[in-house]
Amino acid sequence: MMKAPVEFWFEFASTYSYPAAMRVEAMAASSGVELHYEPFLLGPIFVSQGWQDSPFNLYPAKGRYMWRDLDRICGDLGLPFKKPSVFPRSGLAAARVALVGAKEAWGPAFVRAVYGANFADDRDVSRPEVIAEILTDLSLDGAVILERSNARANKDLLRSQTEEATRREVFGSPSFVVQGELFWGNDRLEQAFASARRSGLP
Amino acid sequence: MMKAPVEFWFEFASTYSYPAAMRVEAMAASSGVELHYEPFLLGPIFVSQGWQDSPFNLYPAKGRYMWRDLDRICGDLGLPFKKPSVFPRSGLAAARVALVGAKEAWGPAFVRAVYGANFADDRDVSRPEVIAEILTDLSLDGAVILERSNARANKDLLRSQTEEATRREVFGSPSFVVQGELFWGNDRLEQAFASARRSGLP
Numbered sequence: 001m002m003k004a005p006v007e008f009w010f011e012f013a014s015t016y017s018y019p020a021a022m023r024v025e026a027m028a029a030s031s032g033v034e035l036h037y038e039p040f041l042l043g044p045i046f047v048s049q050g051w052q053d054s055p056f057n058l059y060p061a062k063g064r065y066m067w068r069d070l071d072r073i074c075g076d077l078g079l080p081f082k083k084p085s086v087f088p089r090s091g092l093a094a095a096r097v098a099l100v101g102a103k104e105a106w107g108p109a110f111v112r113a114v115y116g117a118n119f120a121d122d123r124d125v126s127r128p129e130v131i132a133e134i135l136t137d138l139s140l141d142g143a144v145i146l147e148r149s150n151a152r153a154n155k156d157l158l159r160s161q162t163e164e165a166t167r168r169e170v171f172g173s174p175s176f177v178v179q180g181e182l183f184w185g186n187d188r189l190e191q192a193f194a195s196a197r198r199s200g201l202p
Numbered sequence: 203m204m205k206a207p208v209e210f211w212f213e214f215a216s217t218y219s220y221p222a223a224m225r226v227e228a229m230a231a232s233s234g235v236e237l238h239y240e241p242f243l244l245g246p247i248f249v250s251q252g253w254q255d256s257p258f259n260l261y262p263a264k265g266r267y268m269w270r271d272l273d274r275i276c277g278d279l280g281l282p283f284k285k286p287s288v289f290p291r292s293g294l295a296a297a298r299v300a301l302v303g304a305k306e307a308w309g310p311a312f313v314r315a316v317y318g319a320n321f322a323d324d325r326d327v328s329r330p331e332v333i334a335e336i337l338t339d340l341s342l343d344g345a346v347i348l349e350r351s352n353a354r355a356n357k358d359l360l361r362s363q364t365e366e367a368t369r370r371e372v373f374g375s376p377s378f379v380v381q382g383e384l385f386w387g388n389d390r391l392e393q394a395f396a397s398a399r400r401s402g403l404p
Contacts, residue, residue, distance in 0.1 A: 049261055059251055061373040065384055072393070171263040182267055187389045191274070 003200030005034035006192055007177040009165055010111070011042035012091025012098075014173035015056070015070050018119040020186040021174070022079055025108050027189060033196040037107055039098040040165040041091065041158065042173050049171075054088045073186065080120040089118055090126040092158075096149035097131055099157055109138055205402030207236035208394055209379040211367055212313070213244035214293025214300075216375035217258070217268060220283075220321040221275050222388040223376070227310050229391060235398040239309055241300040242367040243293065243360065244375050251373075256290045272321075275388065282322040291320055292328040298351035298360055299333055311340055 008024050010017045028035035046054070056063035067083055074081035094114045101107030113134045117123040123130050132142030148154065168177050176183040176192035179199060183192035210226050212219045230237035248256070258265035269285055276283035296316045303309030315336045319325040325332050334344030350356065370379050378385040378394035381401060385394035 059373065061371045064371065065373065065386055068384070069386070069390075169263045169266065171261065171267065182270070184267055184271070188271075 004179045004196050006196045007036045007038050009038045009175040011173040012094040013088035016186045017174040018115045021115045031193045037102045039095040040161040093128045093131045100149050206381045206398050208398045209238045209240050211240045211372050211377040213375040214296040215290035218388045219376040220317045223317045233395045239304045241297040242363040295330045295333045302351050
């Protein structure tokens with residue numbers, strides 16, 4: 001039997017998506033599971049819940065805990081981490097590029113590079129110029145790819161991604177979907193892949 | 203060096219506190235770590251964040267996910283689980299009794315029995331009569347203990363517990379505190395005890 005793929009739903013502004021994004025490709029490879037990168041925007045979903053800002057800003061004790069927890073998680077994984085000087089940073093420009101990259105070989109490396117730029121290097125990934133620099137650092141043509149990412153069809157595709165996330169009842173990032181079953185959070189990455197591996201058993 | 207104790211801050215209405223409460227005593231014993239049971243009420247903390255109900259009721263997609271996630275967690279742990287017909291159920295009466303029990307040998311068994319009654323047997327643990335039955339099932343004098351739990355000094359103590367939780371920046375249940383460091387959620391139980399074990403190293 002074929003194993004079910006894992007859908008990785010991610011918003012670039014999301015903090016806990018950083019360690020997940022850095023681990024997900026290796027986990028897919030070692031699991032022998034197909035991985036689908038599914039960028040989306042969490043902002044519209046938060047707004048529909050009445051939040052105009054990240055809950056980590058709206059609820060300060062929860063926010064202070066999150067930064068401490070993320071620091072510990074990155075420490076345990078040996079991932080560099082530096083609290084960004086601005087939070088959240090819009091993931092719009094990066095998500096549009098990630099959608100272009102979802103069909104190309106450089107896609108996964110781009111996703112990791114954006115998360116690292118934001119959460120390890122404190123670079124302003126909300127700015128298209130920074131996204132272009134990240135693409136250039138990957139030996140890609142930043143200007144051309146940015147232009148492709150801003151094509152009407154691609155903008156519409158990102159909008160439909162966010163609608164698709166809502167249909168899957170995604171309410172946070174990172175989320176993993178395996179055969180319609182939702183797993184939320186970096187803490188559930190292992191469980192999601194275990195579910196996909198089991199799906200391949202006769 | 204003495205190992206630092208683990209403070210276990212819990213609210214009886216909390217869903218994820220059920221698997222944590224069922225595991226915490228065995229984890230403390232195998233870690234050689236002192237465990238402090240710290241019942242408190244999450245309601246006043248939620249109200250201070252503008253929530254008049256559980257966030258799992260206020261945000262339906264998050265709520266539906268939580269029940270599915272809890273079902274999977276209990277399945278993995280071999281814990282019986284049945285979604286309560288009413289959620290949340292007030293933990294006030296049980297928390298007052300747990301405070302009495304915190305200084306007595308029956309305390310931990312009572313805590314587990316209340317969580318099991320709510321989340322495995324769908325009993326209405328908000329009712330003092332049910333709490334008395336649970337005490338009786340533990341071969342205790344339910345009427346006498348309930349009366350002690352309703353003494354003015356014990357009610358004040360529960361109020362000060364909730365203030366103390368706020369001072370520790372506790373914003374959810376279960377929470378673990380080790381040397382002032384906060385660990386939130388059933389998912390962080392292992393990490394909290396690892397921190398306590400490390401504290402005993404020279």
